[in-house]
Amino acid sequence: MSKRFYMTPGSCSTGIHILLEECGLVFEAWVVNLLAGDQYKKDYLAINPKASVPALVLDNGSVLTEFSAIAWWLAKSYPKRKLLPESVEGEVRALGIMNYAVNTLHMQGFARIFTTERFAPSSCDHAAVQAQGRQIIDQGFAIVDRELAGRDYVGEHFGIADAALFYVEFWAERTGLALPPNCLAHYRRLLTRPAVRQVLAEEGYAAVLRAA
Ligand SMILES: N[C@@H](CCC(=O)N[C@@H](CS)C(=O)NCC(=O)O)C(=O)O
Numbered sequence: 001m002s003k004r005f006y007m008t009p010g011s012c013s014t015g016i017h018i019l020l021e022e023c024g025l026v027f028e029a030w031v032v033n034l035l036a037g038d039q040y041k042k043d044y045l046a047i048n049p050k051a052s053v054p055a056l057v058l059d060n061g062s063v064l065t066e067f068s069a070i071a072w073w074l075a076k077s078y079p080k081r082k083l084l085p086e087s088v089e090g091e092v093r094a095l096g097i098m099n100y101a102v103n104t105l106h107m108q109g110f111a112r113i114f115t116t117e118r119f120a121p122s123s124c125d126h127a128a129v130q131a132q133g134r135q136i137i138d139q140g141f142a143i144v145d146r147e148l149a150g151r152d153y154v155g156e157h158f159g160i161a162d163a164a165l166f167y168v169e170f171w172a173e174r175t176g177l178a179l180p181p182n183c184l185a186h187y188r189r190l191l192t193r194p195a196v197r198q199v200l201a202e203e204g205y206a207a208v209l210r211a212a
Contacts, residue, residue, distance in 0.1 A: 003027040004057040006047065008034050009203035010174070012106060013054035015167040016070050017203070019160060021195035023078045027056075029202075067102050068095070071160035085155035094154050094161040097147055100140065101164040109137035110171050134177065141172065141183050148182035152189060166190045173208075188212065 005020060005027045007013035011034065020027055032038045032053050039051040048055040048065050056064045056073075064070045072095070075083035084091045112119050112133025119129045144165065147154070154161035169187035172179050179187060190196050191212045200208055 001059055001061065003059060004030055006030050006032050006044070006053050006055040006057075008032050008053045010170075010205065011053055012067055012102070012167050014170065014199060014203060015067060015163040016054040016056065016074075017199045018163045018166065018193075018196055019071055019074050019083065021199055022083070022158065022163075022193075023074055023081050025078075067164060068099055071098065071163060075160050082157050083159045085159070090155055094159055097144065097154050098161040098164040100144070101161070101168050105137060105140040105144075105168040106171075109133050109140055110168065110175075112136070113175065137172065137177060141168075141180055145180035145182045148186050151182075153186070158190075158193065162186070162190060166196065170208075 003020075003025065005013075005017065007017055007029055008031065017029070032044060034053070038044055039048075039053070045051060047057065047063055050065055052065070054065070054067060054070055056070050058064065064073055071083075075081070085094055110133065112129050116126045116129050116133075117123075120126060153159065154165070165183070165186060169179055169183055169190075172183075173187065191200075191209065197209055200206065
């Protein structure tokens with residue numbers, strides 16, 4: 001059985017999609033239409049009861065969920081791709097940045113903008129929740145920007161933390177939030193990578209590549 005990758009175009013799963021292509025893996029892509037509520041359907045809940053993407057079903061049938069866990073599994077399973085720095089300190093720094101992108105920029109920041117109602121049921125509070133989200137995003141990118149100063153990638157080479165940063169940078173660009181200079185340069189650098197270009201084209205974002 002080949003790997004099955006459950007994804008939604010333009011979501012956080014895009015980061016994992018990029019890593020799968022960077023590793024040159026053979027897999028089947030299954031689209032979960034989040035807007036249509038596919039994540040709550042019985043068949044999908046049987047695969048990922050967390051009702052979210054990404055999920056990766058391995059050749060042996062075991063299911064991996066959570067961006068950071070899947071990314072770390074890919075880095076450890078395909079060491080020749082050097083998706084994590086070699087030193088323990090470098091690895092921990094990369095994990096710190098990846099987790100910050102997912103747990104803070106995505107789950108605390110962008111989630112307040114994309115799924116405002118989950119943070120405040122009353123529409124009276126929505127503007128305040130979104131403003132809080134933007135503040136978290138601005139502060140978060142300012143921190144990441146300092147981490148990227150003088151560097152092309154988080155580590156010496158492209159790695160899993162870069163893929164996590166890519167999807168939040170992509171969201172910032174798509175929603176018109178200005179990225180600070182090092183993050184913008186990082187985003188544009190990633191847009192030149194063949195795997196990133198292939199994934200964006202496959203996910204329906206060829207226009208982003210033409211504009212870059
Ligand atoms: N902590 C999870 C979060 C995944 C997540 O939030 N995925 C979003 C798409 S970016 C999702 O599937 N949301 C389902 C929904 O909005 O109902 C991870 O790191 O994988």
